[in-house]
Amino acid sequence: MVPPSRPRKLAKVPFVELADGRLQGVVSSGSDIERVYVSSVAAGTFAYACSTNNNRPCGGARGSFCNHIRALVTEAVLQYGAGRVARTLKVETADGEPTAQELIAEMTADRPAPDGAKPAASVFSRFLRHLAYLELEPVTTPLPEMQWFPPARAAA
Numbered sequence: 190m191v192p193p194s195r196p197r198k199l200a201k202v203p204f205v206e207l208a209d210g211r212l213q214g215v216v217s218s219g220s221d222i223e224r225v226y227v228s229s230v231a232a233g234t235f236a237y238a239c240s241t242n243n244n245r246p247c248g249g250a251r252g253s254f255c256n257h258i259r260a261l262v263t264e265a266v267l268q269y270g271a272g273r274v275a276r277t278l279k280v281e282t283a284d285g286e287p288t289a290q291e292l293i294a295e296m297t298a299d300r301p302a303p304d305g306a307k308p309a310a311s312v313f314s315r316f317l318r319h320l321a322y323l324e325l326e327p328v329t330t331p332l333p334e335m336q337w338f339p340p341a342r343a344a345a
């Protein structure tokens with residue numbers, strides 16, 4: 190794990206990575222604490238995908254990036270820096286560090302297509318392995334990565 194270049198909102202985007210030719214990660218639902226979205230953008234084509242961890246398609250990701258994908262890009266810029274995100278995704282930008290908004294504007298300018306590969310299942314399993322790895326760390330401080338988990342419910 191690379192330390193984030195700036196503090197991130199882990200409760201909103203508990204997992205982000207540049208892997209498999211994509212920016213991909215897990216984004217908390219803005220409205221439902223028990224739901225998370227698995228979002229991704231492919232390098233070069235900017236083909237995008239967003240669905241719940243139960244494989245329900247995201248209603249916002251029709252025709253363009255939904256708010257989850259936008260949040261993922263924003264958090265990736267905080268985690269990796271805009272230059273590395275732009276290079277990995279092959280986003281052509283003007284000189285200097287682009288903002289997350291500029292990256293999103295550039296990637297959506299040519300109306301990218303939905304990602305036919307549907308990488309959600311593999312991304313979500315990597316997220317769960319990431320959490321398992323965190324559990325091995327001998328820390329006594331709260332783990333912000335765990336914030337998205339809803340409180341356990343009593344068995345009915």
Ligand SMILES: [Zn+2]
Pocket residue numbers: 226228239240247248249250255256257258
């Ligand atoms: Zn979405």
